[in-house]
Amino acid sequence: MAVPSSPFAFALCQPGSEKFLKAEMKRLRPDLHPAMQRPGLVSFKATAEPFDVSRPPRAVFARAWSASAGPAHSAREIVDLARALGVAAAWVSPRDQGPPEEVPPALLAAAEADAARLRDELSRQGVGSEAPAGKLVLDVITAPGERPVVGWHMHTEGAPGAGGRWDYAVPSEAPSRAYRKVVESLRFTGARLSPGDLVLEIGAAPGGGTLAFVERGARVLAVDPRPLDAAVLARPGVSQTQATIGDVQELPPDVRWVACDAGIPPADVLAALGRLRPQLRGVAGLFWTLKLVHESDAANLQRTLARLGEIGFRSPLAAQLPAHRRDLLVYARGPRGA
Numbered sequence: 001m002a003v004p005s006s007p008f009a010f011a012l013c014q015p016g017s018e019k020f021l022k023a024e025m026k027r028l029r030p031d032l033h034p035a036m037q038r039p040g041l042v043s044f045k046a047t048a049e050p051f052d053v054s055r056p057p058r059a060v061f062a063r064a065w066s067a068s069a070g071p072a073h074s075a076r077e078i079v080d081l082a083r084a085l086g087v088a089a090a091w092v093s094p095r096d097q098g099p100p101e102e103v104p105p106a107l108l109a110a111a112e113a114d115a116a117r118l119r120d121e122l123s124r125q126g127v128g129s130e131a132p133a134g135k136l137v138l139d140v141i142t143a144p145g146e147r148p149v150v151g152w153h154m155h156t157e158g159a160p161g162a163g164g165r166w167d168y169a170v171p172s173e174a175p176s177r178a179y180r181k182v183v184e185s186l187r188f189t190g191a192r193l194s195p196g197d198l199v200l201e202i203g204a205a206p207g208g209g210t211l212a213f214v215e216r217g218a219r220v221l222a223v224d225p226r227p228l229d230a231a232v233l234a235r236p237g238v239s240q241t242q243a244t245i246g247d248v249q250e251l252p253p254d255v256r257w258v259a260c261d262a263g264i265p266p267a268d269v270l271a272a273l274g275r276l277r278p279q280l281r282g283v284a285g286l287f288w289t290l291k292l293v294h295e296s297d298a299a300n301l302q303r304t305l306a307r308l309g310e311i312g313f314r315s316p317l318a319a320q321l322p323a324h325r326r327d328l329l330v331y332a333r334g335p336r337g338a
């Protein structure tokens, strides 16, 4: 099915990353000029070809793209657009106001209620929210007191849902929000952990990420000078070397995945991976949570990815996922021969 194009596009991003997204787009797609900007949403005007949402730009800082129809005046207008495009569903989602942990709960609740009202209204007018893969979906991004911004995209198998988010539960025993980062990194990359796979987790404490890995059947060797949460450490398959990665000389021969969420500069992570690389021949993939400590870390990202390639990690890519704040995922396949 051909996806209708538009002279406008919008991308959802993490609030605070708008400037990184615009800088990235200037390099990737200079034909797309920034138009409107809100926290968590940047729209672009296509100055050459119309925007084709079936081939969205591979921007690190955009977590979802829509061909844009712009702000809507009423629910009726959204329903009319849904009918004209023949979409399967409308996904109404509140625009991110900031990291969920930092937004006042009353503001979050108001934004959710506002979106729910519009969702109900659209549903009453025959536009529901169930969309199978392979169907066009209307994206309706709301914020209290603002006109909803409306666009569309083709939903594909495994892709995130409304608002560029995946739907999953965080167990109450997860000792940190890093649980979310691991779940989303696995969903985004499609990396398949096999039962018993050994994950070397650098910077694992208190253990949200460890919990996500063991829940999926993996074993985890945590390397962190701080102790893991006792309940996580007690899980079958979890062990810890209480040290910095710089102090680790010998790794088990069967490390299958490397995860790194240590609060150390990218150059130090690269140095550790380079030093340990001869022992990582059987590694299938690397999940690295790269901290954007300085503005220059985003600008240096391509160099960091290139360096990872030089060390022997293949097809490195980066993406800022909904669970990230001032950080992002760097994923690479393991060294050649894995």
Ligand SMILES: C[S@@+](CC[C@H](N)C(=O)[O-])C[C@H]1O[C@@H](n2cnc3c(N)ncnc32)[C@H](O)[C@@H]1O
Binding pocket: 175, 176, 177, 178, 179, 202, 203, 204, 205, 206, 207, 208, 209, 210, 223, 224, 225, 226, 243, 244, 245, 246, 261, 262, 263, 264
């Ligand atoms: C953001 S926390 C990690 C959160 C963790 N991934 C989770 O799932 O809960 C960063 C961790 O990196 C650890 N860290 C800092 N420097 C490190 C190093 N050189 N080697 C290993 N771990 C390090 C810190 O002790 C801290 O526990």
